[in-house]
Amino acid sequence: MNIYDIAKIAGVSHTTISRVINSKPGVKEETRERILKILDEYAYFPNSCAKGLASNKNxxxxxxxxxxxxxxxxxxxxxxxxxxxxxxxxxxxxxxxxxxxxxxxxxxxxxxxxxxxxxxxxxxxxxxxxxxxxxxxxxxxxxxxxxxxxxxxxxxxxxxEERKAVSQVVDHLVGKGHRNLAFINDNCTVSANNKQQGFLDGIQKNDLLWNEKNILDIHTRYYVSKEETEKLLREKPEITAIIYSEDILAVGGIKACYSLGLKIPEDISIIGFNDSIYSDISTPTITTIDNRxxxxxxxxxxxxxxxxxxxxxxxxxxxxxxxxxxxxxx
Structure with missing residues (x-):
């Protein structure tokens, strides 16, 4: 049903129907109410695409x-x-x-x-x-x-400002006595690169010993993070804190630590990123960077x-x- 059909039922011009639909003046209140009732009865609504073509705004x-x-x-x-x-x-x-x-x-x-x-x-x-x-x-x-x-x-x-945020987290961890840190990153994006560079900034600023194996690039999958974290901690048990570029990766890290018998946070600290629901439903809850x-x-x-x-x-x-x-x- 189109505007002309409604006009025929109401016994008015299609221009009058258009005025009512668009809340324009120039229509008697009695007529307006009658037309609105007909529009409701026939569940009529204007074609937004047609309106968009006419006004260039849809x-x-x-x-x-x-x-x-x-x-x-x-x-x-x-x-x-x-x-x-x-x-x-x-x-x-x-x-x-x-x-x-x-x-x-x-x-x-x-x-x-x-x-x-x-x-x-x-x-x-x-x-x-x-x-x-x-x-x-x-x-x-x-x-x-x-x-x-x-x-x-x-x-x-x-x-x-993700690069700055990760660098500040490194400062925080160093202030808590951590000297052996690792960073586990997800897909190669500008954001991921910024986070990784922030980690390197923090390492350099705090004059920490550095090993390129302390940075891992993996897919954003919980089970991949678990497997890679276990492998990393078996090879480098001296690591006492890991920063993950996504909370879901940090969840995998927590599971890996438990499977290795490590206590969190007594033996190792885990940091996530995004302040997502994963950080709150995890046990323990995950310290995280809130990207607002x-x-x-x-x-x-x-x-x-x-x-x-x-x-x-x-x-x-x-x-x-x-x-x-x-x-x-x-």
């Missing part, structure tokens, strides 16, 4: 992330979707995976859906291929990147909404993570 944004299994990224997407829903927007949320060609394809798909603006979640989008795709498909629309940045006029980046998911989502939402309204925003906004001491460290 109140839809796109949210693109790498992997929906990453709770940190999905939490950020949740906050953004929630914020825009309150503003009357719908969100199209998709995950494109790690392949560069799929990033390009999903950016093309988002553009084909005529979204008004786009949020990219994760530093994995901070690469040349993503930049080319944005210039190709979103050159005239606002784009915000959570924990990433690209040097384009229509892009705003929200960057987390809610604040990231909130600022991404504010920045994109401002850009959609034609306002100027700073190209880069910096957020500093915080350190939350729980049961897994002294």
């Amino acid at each position: 109140k839809i944004i796109g949210i693109l992330l790498i992997d929906v299994r990453n709770s940190h990224h999905t939490d950020t997407a949740f906050y953004i979707e929630e914020s825009f829903a309150k503003l009357g927007y719908a969100s199209i949320i998709a995950a494109c995976g790690w392949d560069d060609s799929m990033q390009d394809e999903y950016l093309r798909v988002m553009a084909s859906r005529n979204v008004e603006g786009l949020v990219l979640i994760g530093s994995r989008f901070q690469n040349d291929n993503a930049q080319k795709s944005i210039k190709k498909y979103f050159n005239d629309k606002p784009v915000v990147i959570a924990n990433g940045y690209l040097p384009l006029d229509n892009v705003c980046g929200v960057l987390l 998911t809610h604040d990231t989502g909130e600022y991404c939402s504010k920045a994109l909404h401002s850009m959609l309204n034609g306002e100027t925003v700073e190209p880069v906004y910096h957020l500093e993570p915080t350190f939350k001491i729980k049961e897994s460290s002294l």
Whole structure:
């Protein structure tokens, strides 16, 4: 059923129906109430796509992330979707995976859906291929990147000071008497590299003895972390603290320590990253770096909404993570 069918039933012009739907003046109250009743009876709602074509605004944004299994990224997407829903927007949320060609394809798909603006979640989008795709498909629309940045006029980046945060955690551990530290990292992204560099900064700043075998790069899987942590601690039992780039990896580390008969935190301290639900449901709870998911989502939402309204925003906004001491460290 379309607007002309409703107009015929109501015995008025389609222009009058349009005025009622869009809450415009010029319609008698009695007529307005009668039309609203008919609209409700026939469960009629306007075609948002058609309205979007007419006004060039369809109140839809796109949210693109790498992997929906990453709770940190999905939490950020949740906050953004929630914020825009309150503003009357719908969100199209998709995950494109790690392949560069799929990033390009999903950016093309988002553009084909005529979204008004786009949020990219994760530093994995901070690469040349993503930049080319944005210039190709979103050159005239606002784009915000959570924990990433690209040097384009229509892009705003929200960057987390992860390198600084990990370096400060090393300072904290050294202050507690730890001298033999290890770092277990996940997939190779800008974010992962920043965390690892922060660890190296802390090692150098505190003049600690260093062995390149104290850094492991693994897949973001609990069981892989367990296996690799066990192997590391069998080879280097002198390690007294391990920093993990993700909380889920730290959970694997805790299981590994238990299997080796190590007490936490008496024998070894475990540090995670993200302050995710994993850090709270683990036994013991995991000391972690809080990368302020809610604040990231909130600022991404504010920045994109401002850009959609034609306002100027700073190209880069910096957020500093915080350190939350729980049961897994002294």
